[in-house]
Amino acid sequence: MLRWAVTFLIIALIAAFFGFSGIASTATEIAKVLFFIFIVLFILALIFGRPRPPK
Template identity: 75%
Template sequence: MLRWAIICLVIALVAAFFGFSGVASTATEIAKILFFVFLVLFVVALIFGRRKPPR
């Protein structure tokens, strides 16, 4: 998920460099959403991750 957020961010930077502001803003918003979804899933995985069964 983080990989997709970084890819969208790179697409946004390239589009902004070449002057495609509509594409850049859309890709930036997608990158933001994916990054925050990644953060939420990461925190959930840390909290509810694998636990060793009691002996």
């Protein structure tokens, strides 16, 4: 998911460079949403991850 967020961020930067503001703003919003979903899932995985096996 983080890879998709970075991909959309790169698309947004390239589109902004060439003057496509509509595409750039849409790609930026998608990248932000994907990034925040990644952060939430990452925190949930840290909290509720697999327990360590007993030694």
